[in-house]
Amino acid sequence: MSAKLKIAVQKSGRLHDDSMKLLKECGIDVNNGVNRLKTEASNFPLELFFLRDDDIPQYVEDGVADIGMVGENVVFEKEKQVKIVEKLGFGKCRLSIAVPKNVEYNGINDLHNMRIATSYPVIVADYLKKHKVQAEIHEISGSVEIAPGIGLADAICDLVSSGSTLFMNGLKEVEVMLKSEAVLVANKDLTAAQQQLLDKLLFRMRAVRKAKN
Numbered sequence: 159m160s161a162k163l164k165i166a167v168q169k170s171g172r173l174h175d176d177s178m179k180l181l182k183e184c185g186i187d188v189n190n191g192v193n194r195l196k197t198e199a200s201n202f203p204l205e206l207f208f209l210r211d212d213d214i215p216q217y218v219e220d221g222v223a224d225i226g227m228v229g230e231n232v233v234f235e236k237e238k239q240v241k242i243v244e245k246l247g248f249g250k251c252r253l254s255i256a257v258p259k260n261v262e263y264n265g266i267n268d269l270h271n272m273r274i275a276t277s278y279p280v281i282v283a284d285y286l287k288k289h290k291v292q293a294e295i296h297e298i299s300g301s302v303e304i305a306p307g308i309g310l311a312d313a314i315c316d317l318v319s320s321g322s323t324l325f326m327n328g329l330k331e332v333e334v335m336l337k338s339e340a341v342l343v344a345n346k347d348l349t350a351a352q353q354q355l356l357d358k359l360l361f362r363m364r365a366v367r368k369a370k371n
């Protein structure tokens with residue numbers, strides 16, 4: 159049997175279209191099968207799995223998928239054993255702390271004893287520890303930006319790109335914890351044949367990006 163690579167791609171959401179576009183620009187034809195769990199490329203030994211982004215690091219660590227396209231923010235939060243092989247240049251955002259705009263903020267020590275709502279408890283805990291700040295982390299899974307307004311938290315940590323969501327919710331960005339973009343991750347134990355396919359794919363991805371610069 160000849161080697162094949164299985165790639166995990168976000169099923170729908172902010173990374174989906176750019177992920178599919180990148181594959182297409184690499185000359186890989188995929189018969190649009192987004193409504194299915196998986197599909198195959200017709201001209202490259204590549205099988206695609208469409209998944210929630212949060213699940214991608216786990217699937218790649220387990221080898222259910224060999225490689226995946228996912229935000230660095232998710233890779234760092236999930237702490238899975240995967241290799242980051244390439245930055246992909248899309249899905250750019252930052253993971254930031256924000257407080258209500260009328261709250262005075264002079265520096266990270268002002269977060270002391272605050273309740274911080276976030277979907278990124280691991281990254282926030284790391285950041286607070288690094289800066290020796292003691293605060294309470296409230297993990298919530300969505301609509302983090304409304305937490306201060308309903309009295310659930312004093313601050314939030316969430317993904318920001320333009321800042322308009324923060325603004326609309328009366329919040330101001332006060333700390334940037336992480337600058338993130340989509341990356342290609344790989345399983346740590348690829349076979350030599352799979353590594354060769356990955357190298358071929360990487361070569362094409364780099365050519366595509368070079369052509370754009």
Ligand code: ATP
Binds near residue numbers: 172231317318
């Ligand atoms: P899923 O249904 O797959 O779990 P999701 O709702 O968790 O999707 P999306 O909102 O689609 O995730 O975001 C996917 C990724 O896009 C983020 O993890 C991040 O890497 C990137 N991203 C870029 N800009 C933003 C932004 N402004 N807000 C949120 N995510 C962003």
Ligand code: ZN
Binds near residue numbers: 210211
């Ligand atoms: Zn998600």
